[in-house]
Amino acid sequence: xxxxxxxxxxxxxxxxxxxxxxxxxxxxxxxxxxxxxxxxxxxxxxxxxxxxxxxxxxxxxxxxxxxxxxxxxxxxxxxxxxxxxxxxxxxxxxxxxxxxxxxxxxxxxxxxxxxxxxxxxxxxxxxxxxxxxxxxxxxxxxx
Numbered sequence: 001x002x003x004x005x006x007x008x009x010x011x012x013x014x015x016x017x018x019x020x021x022x023x024x025x026x027x028x029x030x031x032x033x034x035x036x037x038x039x040x041x042x043x044x045x046x047x048x049x050x051x052x053x054x055x056x057x058x059x060x061x062x063x064x065x066x067x068x069x070x071x072x073x074x075x076x077x078x079x080x081x082x083x084x085x086x087x088x089x090x091x092x093x094x095x096x097x098x099x100x101x102x103x104x105x106x107x108x109x110x111x112x113x114x115x116x117x118x119x120x121x122x123x124x125x126x127x128x129x130x131x132x133x134x135x136x137x138x139x140x141x142x143x
Contacts, residue, residue, distance in 0.1 A: 001063060001064065001065055001066060001137065002063070002064040003063050003064075003139075004020045004021070004046075004060055004061070004064070005020065005021075005060070005061055005062075005142070006018040006019050006020030006021070006046070006057045006059075006060060006062060007019050007058070007059055008055060008056050008057060010056065010059055011050065011054070011055060011056055011058065012050075014049065015047050015048060015049055015050060015135070016047070016048055016050040016054055017045055017046070017047055017048075018037065018045070018046050018047075018048050018060060018062050018136075018138070019043055019044070019045055019060065020043070020044050020045075020046060021042055021043065021044070024092055026062070029085065033099065039083070046062060046136050047135070047136070047139065048062050048135060048136040048137055048138050049132060049135050049136070049137040049139065050137065050138050052127075052138055052139075053140055054138050054141050058141050058142075059141070059143075060138045060140065060141050060142065060143040061138070061139050061140040061142065062136050062138055062139070063136060063137050063138075063139045064135065064136045065133070065134075065136075068133055068134045069134070071140070072086045072125070072134050074127050075121070075123075075124070075125075075128070076121045076125045076128075077121075079117050079120055079124070080112065080114055080117035080118045080119040080120075080121050081110050081117070083113045083114060083116055083117030083120070084110050084111075084113055084114035084117060085110075086111040086113055087106075087109040087111070087112060087113025087116075088106045088107075088109065088110040088113075089106075089115065090098070090109050090113070091105040091106030091107070091108060091110060092105070092106045092107035094109075
């Protein structure tokens, strides 16, 4: 679990946008080009659940569940990879039935299944990211 301090910049019906500072490890990743977050410079904007009814300008503490973030990342990246592998295997297996080159059919079906996997991951990712267990949450308002 990671905890960050920030300021509420926008309030929606159930969520808020919180402006926080990038953590030291995030800054190091950004310098190496491995981290892309919404924000400019050292600032990062995070959409978070607002059970405490924080208002614009409030200073808040936001909790990020690391295990949930890892789980959703694994699912979003794993679905396209597994579907591509299935497409490759299907391409290799059905090529002899149609007297087609097995490597070409494997590549074609691998690409088709990969695109299909990305579409599934995108639709599921949108569903998963808006569940309470995967969203950051405001746990305290600092006056």
